Amino acid sequence: MAGREGFSVCVKAASKALNILSLCALVAMMLLTVADVLLRYCANRPIVGGTEITEYMMVFLTLGIPLSLLAGRSIKMELLVQKLPKKAQDITDTATLCLGLFFALLLTFQLLKDVGNVRSLGIVSNTLRIPAYPFYLVMTSSFAVLDLVMVLEFFKRIRGKG
C-alpha cells in the first residue's frame, strides 16, 4: 500500500515538475518571438535562428501532457458510455486505457531509440547547428512520465477508484 502511495506521489511530483518546465518554455517562446519582431523592425536585426529555437521550445511544451492527463483534462466523448452500467463503463475504460498505454509505451521506446540514432548521426539544426538529440530526450521524458500516469490510472481502476 505504502509503495503504491509512494508511486502515486512520485508520478504527481514528476508531472508537476515537467509542467513547470513547459510553462517556462511557453513564456520564453513568447518573449523570444516578441524580441525577434522588435529587433527586426526597430534595429533591422532579427534574431538569427529564431524559428528553429521556437521549434525546439515547442518540444518542451509536450512536457505538460502528463499533468494535463493526470488532472483529467482530456478531449473525449462522454455521451454514449454514460448510458452504460457502471461495471460496463469500468471495463471499457480499462480496455481503452490499456490500448492507450500500449501506444504510449511503444512511442516512448521508439523515441528513446531515436535519441541514440539522432545523436550518432549528428543531426543538428540548420542555422545555429544546435544538436537535436537533447530535444528527442525531452519528448521521451514527457512520454515516459505519461506512461507512468497511465499505469497509475490503471492501478486506480483495478482498485475501483477510477
Next chain:
Amino acid sequence: MTPELAGLLGLCLLLLLLIFLRMHIGLAMASVGLLGLIYLEGMRKALGILSTTAYNTAAYYPVSVIPLFVFMGTIIAHSGLGDALYESAYKWFGHLKGGLAIATIAACTVFAALCGSSTAETVTIGRIALPEMRKYNYHDAFACGCVACAGSLAILIPPSIGFLIYGILTEQSIGLLFIAGILPGILLSLLFVLVVIITAFLNPNAAPQGSRSSMREKVSSLKVSGPVLALLVLILGGIYFGFFTPTEAGAVGAFGAIVITYVSGYMERKKFLASLLEAGSITAMILLLMIGAFIFMRFVTVSKLAFSIPEFIGRLGLSPYLVLSLIVVFYILFGMFFEIMSGMTLTLPLIYPIIVHLGFDPIWFGVVLVLLMEMGLATPPIGLNVFLLSTVTDVPMKTIFRGVWPFVGAIFVAIVIVVAFPKLALFLPARMLR
C-alpha cells in the same frame, strides 16, 4: 470497393468505436493510426513513422501559433477585461430595445477577436451579462440562448482555435484563414443582433431596455476597451498587411495583453499564474490531439484512403454541390456530438481530400466548416456552450436549448449566405495576396 479498402475503412470504424467508448481522442487516433501502419507497413517501419511523426508534429513551427494565441486568450479571460468590454458595450447599447442582449453580442464580438476559445468567451461574458439581463427581467431562455450562441463567435472571428487547427491539419495559410473569418464573423454578429431586434419587437417582455448612459459615461467606458481594440487592430492588421506571421501575431498579442491588463490594473500575479497554467494545460491537450491526428493522417496517406475515397465519390457522378450538401448535413449532425477540436481532427483527414477533389476553395471551406461546428456548440444533445452556461448559471439545459433556436437559425442563414456567396469569405484574403 477492394477488400483492402474495406479493411481500412474497418479501422476507421474502430476509431469511432474507441471514441464512443470514451477514449482520449488523440490517443484513439494515434492507436488506430499505429495499428493501421503496422498492418500496411509492418512493425519496424510503423514504429519509425510513429516516433518521427510525433516529434515532427511537436516541433512543427506552424503549431507554435496555438500556444501563443491560447495564452493570449487565457490572459484576457482571467484578467477580468471581459467585464470592462461588457460594461463599455452596455453603456453604448443598453438603452435600446433588447439592448442588453445587443451589448452582449457586441462584447462577445470584440472578445472573440482576442480569445479563440468559445468556452472561455461563453463563461466570461455569460458570468457578467446574465445577472444584468436577469435584473431587467429578460427571459432566461432568450438571455442564455443569446450568450450561448454569441459565445461561439470566438471560433469564427480570428484568432480562432478552429482556424488554427484547420490550417495546421490541411496545411493552409492560417493568416488567410484568419482574414477570411472577419467578414462572415461580422455578418453573423449582425444576424444575431437582428434576431434580438425581431424578438424585442415581437415580444417586448422577453428583452426589455436597460438604463440610458450619458455621453460622458460612454466615452469614459472606452478607457480600457480602447487599448484592447487597438491590440486587436494591431494583430489582425499586422497579419493582413504582412508585418507578422500568425505565430508572431500570437506572441505580440499575448505580450500586448499582459501589458494592457497590467497597466490598466486588471492583472495580478495570481491571475497571471492561473492564465499561464491554463494555457499550458490547453496546449498540452491540443498537442496530444495533434500528434494523434498526424499519426492517423500518415496512416490515411500511406493507405491511399485520401485518394481512394474522393475517387470513389467521383465515380458516383454526383454533382459537387450535392456532395457538399451531404457534407454540410453530416457536419450539422456530427457537430451535435463533437466539439470543434475533436470534430475537425477526426473528420478532416477523410473529408478534406474530397473537398479539394471537388474543386472547392480550401479557405472558403474552412470558414463554412467553422460555422458548422459553431452551430454544434449550441445544439442538443450536447451543445458544449449550453452545458457550460447551465453549469455556471443553474438554468436547466432544457430551458437554454429552447432559447438557442432563433440564434441557431441565424448561424444557418450565415452558412447559406457564405455557401451562396463565397466572395464574402474570400474577398479579404484575395486583397491580402495582391
